[in-house]
Amino acid sequence: MSLFLFRKCSTIESASLIRRHSHPFPARIHLTSQIVLPIQAEILFATANKRSIMKLLTEVFPMSKRNIIIGAGVVVLAIGWYAFRPELLFVNKTVNEEFPGGAAMASIEKGPMAVTKGNFKGLAHETKGLASIYQLADGKRTLRLTEFETSNGPDVHVYLTAAEVEKGSEAIREAGFIDLGSMKGNKGDQNYDIPADADLNKYKNVTIWCARFGVNFGQAALEAPVSIPVKVAEGNFRGVAHETKGMAAIYKLADGKNVLRFSAFETSNGPDVHIYLVAANDAKDDDTVKKAGFIDLGSIKGNIGDQNYDLPAGVDLSKYRAVTVWCKRFGVNFATAALASAKS
Numbered sequence: 001m002s003l004f005l006f007r008k009c010s011t012i013e014s015a016s017l018i019r020r021h022s023h024p025f026p027a028r029i030h031l032t033s034q035i036v037l038p039i040q041a042e043i044l045f046a047t048a049n050k051r052s053i054m055k056l057l058t059e060v061f062p063m064s065k066r067n068i069i070i071g072a073g074v075v076v077l078a079i080g081w082y083a084f085r086p087e088l089l090f091v092n093k094t095v096n097e098e099f100p101g102g103a104a105m106a107s108i109e110k111g112p113m114a115v116t117k118g119n120f121k122g123l124a125h126e127t128k129g130l131a132s133i134y135q136l137a138d139g140k141r142t143l144r145l146t147e148f149e150t151s152n153g154p155d156v157h158v159y160l161t162a163a164e165v166e167k168g169s170e171a172i173r174e175a176g177f178i179d180l181g182s183m184k185g186n187k188g189d190q191n192y193d194i195p196a197d198a199d200l201n202k203y204k205n206v207t208i209w210c211a212r213f214g215v216n217f218g219q220a221a222l223e224a225p226v227s228i229p230v231k232v233a234e235g236n237f238r239g240v241a242h243e244t245k246g247m248a249a250i251y252k253l254a255d256g257k258n259v260l261r262f263s264a265f266e267t268s269n270g271p272d273v274h275i276y277l278v279a280a281n282d283a284k285d286d287d288t289v290k291k292a293g294f295i296d297l298g299s300i301k302g303n304i305g306d307q308n309y310d311l312p313a314g315v316d317l318s319k320y321r322a323v324t325v326w327c328k329r330f331g332v333n334f335a336t337a338a339l340a341s342a343k344s
Helices: 003-021 027-048 053-058 063-084 103-110 165-175 288-291
Strands: 094-096 113-122 128-135 143-151 156-161 177-183 190-194 205-210 214-223 230-234 245-252 258-264 272-280 294-299 304-310 322-327 332-338
Touching: 113 205, 128 214, 143 156, 156 258, 165 177, 165 205, 165 214, 177 190, 272 288, 288 332, 294 304
Parallel strands: 094 304
Antiparallel strands: 113 128, 113 214, 128 143, 143 190, 156 177, 156 205, 205 214, 230 245, 230 332, 245 258, 258 304, 272 294, 272 322, 322 332
């Protein structure tokens, strides 16, 4: 019995030893697999979800190469900022300058303004009414007779004369006159255009003159004229590189100076934009401005609104016949206005 029990125990122990030594992997290998497999799973998950750009850059590029790329990017951004200057490109400035001529010119821009007037006095025939000279917004001047009445007669004309009323008919011929045309009617309100170059400081009288018989029907002595600017040239803006609108006009002031005035003006904003007076009849493109030559009147005061620019003394307005809004930064013609004489 004892021998049997001993043999059975030995058999069981041997079987147990065999089972322990027959495991296919060592314990250390089994432990490693428990650690490595989760890591592999994390790597696969990160790859499937497209790891962040910064992590990829860190893994792919060495630190020195990454610094070079960042530095190059900063240089490119700096060059772009200098070239385009966004703080200048997107600044809209509205101006509203008064005309240098003061209140008189401000009134003219709104409508006709009386610059001088005088009441008629009958000479050869009873004559009555008021003679007034108006300057219009476009620079033209007009003689207007109101509540006017004189005698009828053959070949009667309206004169602007340099002779005074008291000196008689002979003085009119000797002093000189400007013939404004045949009298339109011997009664009623009527208008007569005055030549643009007429000097109202010299021709200070209005005479109703019978050319057939050389007789002065009646005459009005005019007051000293109000000194107001005279428009000598004008033109409307049209866009070239950018949509632009408004009017450019050159005025001669009472002191002889010439001023360029923009009214109802509007154009695009931009960097380093200047106003040029161009030596051409029309600056329709960039090349015309560059080849023809120009006078730089200075930086644009605003891309919207009324504004004035002084012209250099002695500038030849028969040569410089166009105004251009020019972007110096990029050499681009924003817009131009061809100037035409304002003379009647």
